[in-house]
Amino acid sequence: MIHNYFQLLGIKATFDLDNDLLLANHRKLQQSIHPDRFAASSHAEKLAAVTQMAQINEAFQILKNPVTRAEYLLQLSGWDKPGDEQTIKSLPLLMEQMALREELEEIETADNSQQLLDVFCGNIDQMTQQQLQQLSTEFQQKLSADTIYLSITRLKFLTKLKSEVIRLDEKLEELDD
Template identity: 45%
Template sequence: MNHFELFGLTPRFELDASALAETYRLLQAKFHPDRFAAAPQGERLVAVSRAAQINEAYAILKAPVRRAEYLLSLNGHDLRGETRTLQDRAFLMQQMEWREQLDEVRTASDVDAAIDALRREIKDEHQQQMQHVQSQLDQQSWELAADTVRKLKFIEKMLEEIERLEDSLLEL
């Protein structure tokens, strides 16, 4: 049973986040290991396994990039642990520019403004790429969607690096 089936959903990128959360709560209540504390060991082990499966499925389905990656894997395009590099030269150049901007933030006259500007730029790109991947997945353009997910994963890592940099600058 795949994660979508577990939650009674059609395997597609767009989903109702509140319905997903509500189904998660219902499944957790039904299969929480505490409910099986007095049950035989076999039933307890099944409950623990089922609860872990529910938690993993929910974590993947609630995160749009992870959900897109999971949809791709269901359709024969498993990106986890791959070593293939992105071939989009324009995006590779953009990556280098963002890295340079991130390095320059430390010495900016207004560090907060520099961080905010970079974050805004990258979030705008994230939003555009999310629209692309939704359309590509809806059209079952698996290879294009896989490349877009690769871009999104890089973008999310950049946003994490910005947060780490901001946190480190606040500690000074």
């Protein structure tokens, strides 16, 4: 019996997973459980195949994303995810978020906005990689769920900020055309 998404996809339950193995195992399971293979089967067997396929796809979507994978690992250890309405309790993280958002706003109106945005984007990418490494270390050292969740929160922020950077980049490119 499969107890969790890591087992379902045949990989070790760790933050630092092998993405190639995850993808390969996902594809293999998709092929073996694909509903088309059950075209001549009973309605119950078809329904079971569709249900299994949905579970496999959900597991893959959660495990391929570092944020949702980290949250899932915490949930497996008995941690209850706080609601979205919970505020960030880390003043340094709040200050960092405000400063980075302010910097992005200033970039948008600057004369050399594209150059500044390129540098800003590189900095966000570097911060994201450092945060991923920190999360990896925190999981390896089995730090508290609160500590790990603060790192997850920062990673979520950086990911969202990167999306905003991409949108601004597209906007600036449209203005140049």
